[in-house]
Amino acid sequence: MSRQPNRLASGGLVDRNKPQLFRFDGQPYQGFAGDTLASALLANGVSLFGRSFKYHRPRGLLSAGPEEPNALVELRSGARREPNTRATVAELYDGLEATSQNRWPSLRFDAMAVNQLFAPIFAAGFYYKTFMWPAAFWEKLYEPIIRRAAGLGRPAGSEDPDHYEKAFAHCDVLVIGSGPAGLMAALAAGRSGARVIIAEEDFRLGGRLICDRREVDGVPSVEWVARIASELEAMPEVRVMLRTSVFGVYDGGVYGALERVNDHVAVPPEFQPRQRMWRIMTRETILAAGSIERPVVFGDNDRPGVMMAGSVRTYTNRFAVAPGTRAAVFANNDDAARTIGDLEAAGVHVDAVIDPRPGSTDSVRSAARKAGSELIEGAIERATGGQRVQSVDVRSNGSTRSLSVDLVAMSGGWSPTVHLTSHQGSRPVWDDQLSAFLPGQTLPPGMTVAGAATGQFSLEACLAAGAAAGLDAAGRCGFRRAQLAVPSADPESTAVSPLWRVRGTKGKAFVDFQNDVAASDVELAEREGFRSVEHLKRYTTLGMATDQGKTANVNGLALMAEITAKSISQTGTTIFRPPYTPVAIGALAGHHRGEHFKPTRLTAGHAWAKRQGAVFVESGVWMRAAYFPRPGENDWLETTIREVNTVRSAVGVCDVSTLGKIDVQGRDAGKFLDFVYCNTFSTLAIGKARYGVMLREDGFAMDDGTTSRLAEDHYVVTTTTANAAKVMQHMEFCHQVLLPHLDVQMISISDQWAQYAIAGPKSRAVLQKIVDPRHDISNEAFPFMAAAEISLKGGIPARLFRISFSGEMAYELAVPAGFGEAAIVEIIKAGQEFGIAPYGLEALTVMRIEKGHVAGAEFNGQTTARDFGLGKMVSTKKEFVGRVMAQREALTQPDRPILVGLRPIEEGFRLRSGAHLLNRGAEPSLDNDQGYVTSTTYSPTLRSWIGLAFMKSGKERTGDTVRAWDAIRGTDALVEVVGPCFYDPKGERHHG
Amino acid sequence: MRIVCPFCGARDAQEFSYLGDASLQQRPDTPAGAPLDDAAHAAWHDYVYLRENPPGEHTEFWYHASGCRQWLKVTRHMRTHAISNVEAARPSSLRGAA
């Protein structure tokens, strides 16, 4: 066990009484509560965190925050393994396991590091140029090599055992960030009475106030933060959300935020999610996201030990870790003074302060003097060392010398975190004075930006701007602005002069660390004509991947501007899009995965069917019984054959509750249905049912079903299971939009009524036993296509329809859903003496194909009523949806494919859907195509496989023998063209 | 995105399904039984297949599927998504009468 050699004896926001044991690459370490994985490893003297993407160069920590490009690790193990996690934001917990990635075989010795030797060929556009030819080499040769050589972490490869939630929140003022500006904004809005949410991606409030040693209101900044935090926590209308990253701005004041509820524990407690996706609805938003420090582009600036100066201060001050022993500070701004002071306070001697600005500034000079550091006017040309920086070459006054250091704290200035301001299309604007991109002119509605995110880099300015923004936002929401004094802060200088890169350096000068894009790649892109920022990004991959160029973009643009002798504002910038930081797919999916991907609907008879041993199948959102196996039956086909034979010879019962049912009432109900269907319903007699086909406005068939008229102004429409919701929406559209003057109302009653098909020669006999005797259901009184409201078993309300899908004498009996289970029990009981059996979707399908009824496979969006052989049904006398377009030339051509039946010539041949029809001797080609098979089944009634197909001039070709050519299954069989109705084509049986 | 339904108030866009260009309300009037001339075919072709997609304000149909089941005409700016007006597709005068 390591003893944390780099941990300072005191200070910091870590709890030395709470040691946390963890492993990195199998090695055990100890850190403290309050650490990140990065700070804990640094405390243990670990400086090598990973290997770079292309060149496999050794990489350490560049930063201490979400912008980290280098220190990506795989967190956890097994099914919980999470690749590409930034060690700088991974909160340490007891038992944490992390593994370095993109190294082989080990982090210290990486065989792929030889890629560095070939760096010239890995330059920008390398993949585009090298692997273009021959195309056949891609899959077998290039891709596997690239995948091994380049890449990040490995996904878990098994199902995520944790769950994720989605939640909604509403507020008046959303404050993003909890640095000085964010805290003041939340305080101001909260004291004014607004409902406030303050979201902080860290696990602690404070932003830079807990990373720098500042003074606010006369107390150390850490104390001031604690005071404000407790006041915010005490306000009932203020909600403080830690570990919550606001990652996107959406329309209408909607913000996406990811709360890492349990990422800081090994396993989430029972019934708790790992992460929660928030949709925050807000009226006003204050973006106080701070700023991100920029690296300086010099030779081998990626050596472990070369770090951002502000992050060095974060490690010394917040985490009480000394990131080195002898440091060089290299900065173009006055933050250097603070860096020198903090390093000295942490016991790290600053050997040299390198300032490219002529004469430096008072504040830097005095800090250097106080620390006994040599102040050098010049620049670092190159860092040297392998897995850790050992020295730097410093150029000053035309000569270069080497300084031995193990830590370089660099700063190229700060870039405001403007990302969220451009999520709705606004481009950031360059400010020469501040050497920074500032938020553009048009912010997302309701957003204001305060503090460093808008270029206010001094603490006092941040506090004041936050307070003003909070009061203004609350005021705009109608609250009275509270009285609020802006606290004082210790003085500072924020002077900065741009320095983008050190010219004439040897070694690779990295611009984008994560993508291994060096200054030379930007130069190459320029030479090859990829000068626009969008081209630069795609050609070099600058600004891509998990960090989206948070530390790289501005330097990349500045370099391109310098090379092309343009200003940065002329060069432009790429636009930031959501998400600000990576969001796991699991969090976006929430509970919608596996069987919960969509809701599951069960019919009222489901539990009964389950008790009968039914095998269920998903049908849209419904679970439907597919078949009811009995002991001794070997497969679904055997069961299905028995079920079909039972219906055809005796009686069967099938749950058809999943059909869509729509109740249509009103004086104009008939007129309305005439408009919705291609055939006529206003002429339907009361107490009768009729089959109808509905067209889309483009003339193609949309849905079908039977509609019954129960009263002058009352119809009950049925739709197919799959289209129930779509038809309802369509009918509402027809009424509300197209025929608003009609007096008609409709409502879905699919869930309110359970419905059973009772089919077979004995069906009436069964029903007569349960229908109350006052209802005459004899063949004469209740013939084929009759419909009535009746009652069962002494008063249970029901509806009876004499309709048949199977071709047998059949009824559909509807009961209120609450009686659904009782009804099926009674039907079975009554049918016992006639040999009744329940049948499922399989038998239903067999019988509908035997009868040539069209269903889902035939309603494929390319077929018309005429194609179904139902052309005569289509009214020519009235207006209806699809009427005109159905008369288009191509939809009415006589040789257009029409529904036919097919029977294989060879006995026992299994016909399959999808096969195409060809004339004998014809080559398979589009020109020779005669049609296609849509539905097939084994017909127990005909003892043969049969099929339905759409075939050119199909009617005229009855009796012909053609080929069913199935390229996918490799079959080519002769079939006879027959009429689509295989069973009882005269329809004698259903008349009973 | 949020849509202020005139019947239900401000609701998440997830509750609605989208149809597009509200000019669909102007269905060509071609009397049944009359022969279809070129003009009728052209009018129907435009009605069924052509949709406006202006870079500014646009009125479109949204259906409040998980709410009041009313078809709404939503006027939305296609560049900013800012919604300036929402009304029921079926005029309120008719709704009262039905």
Ligand SMILES: [Zn+2]
């Ligand atoms: Zn509504």
